[in-house]
Amino acid sequence: MPNTGVNAYPSRCRWLGLLGSLALAVGALSAGARSAADTGPALRASGGAGTVLVFAGLAVLVAAWMLMGRPADGQPPPDERWLNVTLTWWVAPLLLVPPLFSRDVYSYLAQGAMLAHGLDVYTHGPADLGGPTAVQIPQVWQHTPAPYGPAFLLVARAVAPLAEHPWVGTVVLRLAAVLAVAAIAALLPALARALGVDPAAALRLGVLNPLVLVHLIAGAHNDAPALALLLGGLLAATRRRAVLAAALVALAALVKAPAALALPVVCLVAAADRTWRAQLWTSARALGAAAGTVLAFTAVAGTGYGWISALTTPATSSSWSLTSSLGRLAADIAGTAPEGAVNVARLLGIVLAAAAIAVLGWRVVGRGSEPVAALAFAFAVLVALGPAFRPWYALWAVLPAAFAVRAPGVRRVVELACVVLVFVVMPDGFSPDGAELVLAVGGLGIGVGVVAAAERGISFRERQLAC
Template sequence: MATTTDPEPDADRPAALSALADVREPSRFPFRTIAMGVVGSLLVLVASFGAAGVLVRDPFIGTGPLSWIRYGHGRALSTALLYAGFGLVVWAWVRLGRYAIAGRIGTRPVLVAALCWMAPLLVAAPLFTRDVFSYLGQGAQLLHGLDPYAYGPAALDTLPDVVQNVHPLWQTTPAPYGPLFLLIAQWIVGITGNNMILGVILTRVVLLAGLAGMLWALPRLVKHLGGRLPVTMWLAVASPMMVIHLVGGPHNDLLMLGFLTIGVLAALERRHLLAVVLVTVGMLIKPTAAIALPFLVWVWANHLPDTESLFKRFVRAVVPSVAAFAAVFVLGTWVSLGSFNLGWVTGLQAPQIIANWLNFPTGVGEIFYALVNLVVDVQASPFVTVARAIAWVGLAAFLVRQWWLSRHGGRDAIFRMALSLLAVAILAPPTLPWYLTWGFVILSAFPWRKLHLAAMVGVSMVLVLVYYPTGEQSLYDWWFIALVIAASLYGAASLLKPDPLGLIAAWRRQPDEQVEPEPVSDERTTPAKH
């Protein structure tokens, strides 16, 4: 089939193509759509040096002729340019989604688009976060003999550029990350030293190993979980959550997700010890991967011969699982830190100092505080504390219930595992936007309804824009949040219908936008019942 640019729907092509047979996928490439995203990504790259997580002391721009982009009108111009670039990336992603849902493109164009959009951001300033500076600061602590689980980066009296770029909130806060990730951060700082620019770039390159693992595992997961591969890749790999947050950020969640997806695949393919080992390694990077482990035990138990009772099969699965987990946990902690230091477990409490309404129980507590404060002058903290305590109880009950309902293993156990990861991200403080990728990436391999995919477009946009490009939250800038919600609703509607409000004149529409996407049959878009 000849390759064309942003193809028209093919009337003879079925509305939904099997994700299991790549040979039947369309070979057409939406070049204009991919190019639109590349232009947007390049704009984000250029603007990031003035509007994103810039260095406190930049050796190139800080005092040079371009320093004006970080102050006054120059800063405002950089910020506007960055949001314009983000808008183009989202627009291109939505168009790409319409093609994938309609069966007009295969998997390869989605991957090409995603990688092309990510490439410029490898050298951008940190986007919508400053977490990467904390990674480097904690790696520098380990490199110079300071326990990052006992002290914050401020205790380090060497590598001043590394320390001063850590966000003030985390200067004196112990690390909440797994020991294996701190070992990786130590290696990075050992190579880049006080050079923060190289440190950020090398961190992104290392974290791409997680993306590579996802790209290898997701096509195979789709075969087990029933999704459509182009849609899965569009949702999990090409989305703003991946391109902007996990790569542009960057965030160590990307590396954890690589181990998690491969581990889940190993469990479904009956390589259960390997699955436990891989997910435990993911936990040593980002501790929340541990949520997946109890669900994988049920998958293992249900792969055993059913001549025995479920209880006996569970025991036969849980004993080697616990043994493998303990061995990897102890060895990984010892190798990473030089001792069996469990300080990283207590370090998980550090992020809880973040309080904003993106975390559902915190938002509920703040609403009750606002209502009571209209009548009586009170402090907000008791309301938030009580709401969080109730949410912890509810979360524990939800996790136990989902685990028990997973006792028959298979796809259902993986589905409930992904829901549990989402529940932890939403109910356990804090909720940071990129945390929701923990569950979304696994869920992307299941079948999706078209309406739910549209909702994901809106959610993805909100989860990027609720933080400013500098990494500071915008959650209480209500006028800005109103604009974010309006834009996100429009983006969601655009997946279902190009230009839903008729804002683009008909004569300026591209040919592919003049025709409704082919409907996806209910059989291929209705998720499996769990």
């Protein structure tokens, strides 16, 4: 009887994922976050068939990813090399398309142009720059400062000559994100081996994850280099290179501030199994390296420390998060203005997050819990209870969990959360209207139908070959 099971199953997952990625790419041409020259001042994409294609592609891509993690007829799961080749297949169609699910990349270009024109991005918004670059930015962000650190702003400034060419600038920043994801793909298996987790399972959950493909790659978000630097710091810590580990984590925080949460973790990991005096000395050197990195990069960038006060920029009055939604609900019930209730709810969320992180820290120090697994949970708490939420924020918890969390049930919950979050944003990054929701649901139905048809076709051929 022909051997159809061993080779056909991984192959069809790869091809299904490629089909989903291609549908995303084609759909992005009309439904993505296109430049103002294509959309007009409203910045809204035309949607239509493009929206249907994007959501059909998402459904197929997610199904391929989930099927890849399902045991099939006792065969061994795909190895690292196979997964890396598959990642290349799935990424390739997304390299040259307009941004998907967010217009943040246009803000990056505007901030680089502002620096090139001598504007302080921590006190001015893109509206103060004006011109063809600023018109790419949604109104809600026109007058807001940049919440990013000086390390990322150095990159944005280097791309400033492309700011008036949004498609070219997007592709360049996306290529930077691709390099960061490639670094993550190399770091995850090494970290998994250091912590005793299956490297291939870490690679599948952490890099082939549809959230990575649609937001770090297609959306070109700067979370990609920040996460790569963070993982590099954690790997250096597992190899007892405390100074390098702390410097990399500090550099990650100079891209996006949440990375600073990992600084005590790298100190603990790098100083493990040493005397208390050696642990103190290791931690002191690590903290000194982190402080030196911050001072050096801030001096080179010449931007100052205004990014600290600008960290609240993503939490606008209309931004979505669990705490913001609860605050608005409470205001609706009480019949009061939402601003006060939302602010109180957000403050309570921050207090609860701080308390939960403190408990996680106590469990690590007092009870010997795994520090990196605790870091994954700490990021999850921060993302869930923070004042603003975007689907790609979840990757700050997902990537550490991919190589540090062993419990199958927890890993399954992480997968399911990623599946849900993939579908919560429209391709152009704006809130949907009724017609767009109908198109999105229709696209999901088509994607599910394609996957079901592919499964039935494979099963039929296998039955025929077995006869």
